[in-house]
Amino acid sequence: MSLALTIAQPVVPSASDMPDGRDWVNRAIATLSAEQTRSADTHLIEVPLRNAPGISLYLKDESSHPSGSLKHRLARSLFLYALCNGWVREGTTIVEASSGSTAVSEAYFARMLGLPFIAVVPATTACEKIAQIEHQGGRCHRVDDPRQIYAEAERLAAHCGGHYMDQFTYAERATDWRGTNNIAQSIFDQMRAEASPVPAWIVCGAGTGGTSATIGRYIRYGRHATRLCVADPEASVFHRHFHDRSVTQVDGAVSCIEGIGRPRVEPSFLPDVVDRMIAIPDARSIAAARHLSAVLGRRCGPSTGTNLQACLDLIAEMVAAGQGGSIVTLLCDSGDRYSSTCYDQNWCDQRGFAEADADPRLQTYLPLRHGVV
Numbered sequence: 001m002s003l004a005l006t007i008a009q010p011v012v013p014s015a016s017d018m019p020d021g022r023d024w025v026n027r028a029i030a031t032l033s034a035e036q037t038r039s040a041d042t043h044l045i046e047v048p049l050r051n052a053p054g055i056s057l058y059l060k061d062e063s064s065h066p067s068g069s070l071k072h073r074l075a076r077s078l079f080l081y082a083l084c085n086g087w088v089r090e091g092t093t094i095v096e097a098s099s100g101s102t103a104v105s106e107a108y109f110a111r112m113l114g115l116p117f118i119a120v121v122p123a124t125t126a127c128e129k130i131a132q133i134e135h136q137g138g139r140c141h142r143v144d145d146p147r148q149i150y151a152e153a154e155r156l157a158a159h160c161g162g163h164y165m166d167q168f169t170y171a172e173r174a175t176d177w178r179g180t181n182n183i184a185q186s187i188f189d190q191m192r193a194e195a196s197p198v199p200a201w202i203v204c205g206a207g208t209g210g211t212s213a214t215i216g217r218y219i220r221y222g223r224h225a226t227r228l229c230v231a232d233p234e235a236s237v238f239h240r241h242f243h244d245r246s247v248t249q250v251d252g253a254v255s256c257i258e259g260i261g262r263p264r265v266e267p268s269f270l271p272d273v274v275d276r277m278i279a280i281p282d283a284r285s286i287a288a289a290r291h292l293s294a295v296l297g298r299r300c301g302p303s304t305g306t307n308l309q310a311c312l313d314l315i316a317e318m319v320a321a322g323q324g325g326s327i328v329t330l331l332c333d334s335g336d337r338y339s340s341t342c343y344d345q346n347w348c349d350q351r352g353f354a355e356a357d358a359d360p361r362l363q364t365y366l367p368l369r370h371g372v373v
């Protein structure tokens with residue numbers, strides 16, 4: 001063999017040199033990478049405040065992802081993690097336990113990769129979300145007891161030789177918290193030109209706990225003075241666990257706020273990176289979501305209301321202390337997903353949620369001149 005011929009050999013191994021099945025995995029990873037390249041960053045929107053001198057409030061608008069919520073980031077990360085771990089191959093059925101938004105985003109990526117997708121959802125999930133999962137090519141498997149969705153998803157995956165994605169376990173480790181355009185890095189980059197570029201507080205909810213884990217780790221990694229506040233529905237176990245680590249489960253009613261608040265402490269919830277937790281009654285979350293929707297002129301989902309309600313406490317404390325600074329919170333998804341739930345008057349009436357539940361401080365700091373959306 002001549003030297004010239006040796007040099008002419010391709011440096012990259014040809015497809016036939018790849019171990020069995022890795023061709024497909026390579027193409028799948030390239031597909032995810034191309035999707036990320038096509039995607040723009042989400043907007044950071046400033047919401048003007050009144051009666052709060054020197055304080056600025058920003059919303060990271062996660063509703064603008066192609067699959068409609070902050071779960072777009074999670075789903076992309078979970079697929080990449082599963083592919084790189086060798087857990088997902090050509091034809092693997094993907095199964096997830098999800099109250100809706102994760103399933104919508106995972107269905108979106110499963111279809112992109114040509115994989116079958118089954119969502120195990122609580123029977124109470126909003127019908128708009130079921131329609132969206134099916135629109136993305138997924139199938140839904142309804143379970144009456146929301147506490148059974150994990151076991152059922154695991155059983156179903158084992159039964160069909162598929163892969164149980166398990167967002168509640170893997171959310172915190174599937175995302176690279178050091179960067180790679182995670183939500184925290186994006187927030188700090190987008191704040192660079194603001195009057196108070198390092199937020200005094202970042203406020204988010206916890207469903208898997210993945211978002212708070214990523215933000216809390218990134219704050220430490222970047223050596224920022226920012227504090228992380230998690231806004232949690234009253235019925236959720238997370239804030240109880242935060243104050244007493246021996247509490248890992250709550251019985252009784254579950255929260256009406258989709259996407260956040262859990263009856264059991266999820267493995268991806270990392271309390272040690274959280275500086276503060278604020279428990280929010282569902283009625284206040286819904287009233288805050290409605291108020292913010294009227295301020296913005298477009299509907300946002302109820303977990304965004306939970307976030308805003310926690311921001312009111314922080315704003316009031318900063319005002320009382322004469323402190324300025326910035327607060328960043330998340331607009332997690334659009335209210336279009338909830339027209340048959342918290343934007344339906346009958347649904348609210350049946351649960352006793354009323355306009356009177358609105359925190360009067362909404363009107364103090366985010367005054368509204370027009371009607372409610």
Ligand SMILES: *Cc1c(COP(=O)(O)O)cnc(C)c1O
Pocket residue numbers: 069070071101102171205206207208209210211212258259260301303304332333
């Ligand atoms: C999942 C979700 C959250 C919470 O995010 P996690 O990273 O899972 O803790 C908040 N709001 C909505 C609408 C969600 O779907």
